[in-house]
Amino acid sequence: MTEVAAVLAAVLLAAVAVFQLALAAGAPWGAMAWGGTQEGRLPASMRVGSAAAVVVLVLAALVVLAQAGVTNSSPIPSGALRTATWAIAGFMVLNTLGNFVSKSSTERLVFG
DSSP states (O other): OHHHHHHHHHHHHHHHHHHHHHHHTTOSOGGGSGGGOOOSSOOHHHHHHHHHHHHHHHHHHHHHHHHTTSOSOOSSOGGGHHHHHHHHHHHHHHHHHHHHTOSOHHIIIIIO
């Protein structure tokens, strides 16, 4: 069951990473991200933020998979996996709360 949950979490993190990658590349979905403050394409600074989010999300997915034993490769030392996994869980709680208070109804419904 742990492996299934980890794979599901990694798939969801990867899906959000793809969304952020599209935003970084200039997709006109700004109203669905970053608090819903931008219509259309994000400004350059937010696009850089989306590109950074891609890296963080992919690393988070790899950490979760490694912690669950789905993969033997990890972006961090194995002794830090448990702590990193809890840090990711805490970050996701805060992120979800932020999504719930977004001005964007899509961000609230999809990402919240």
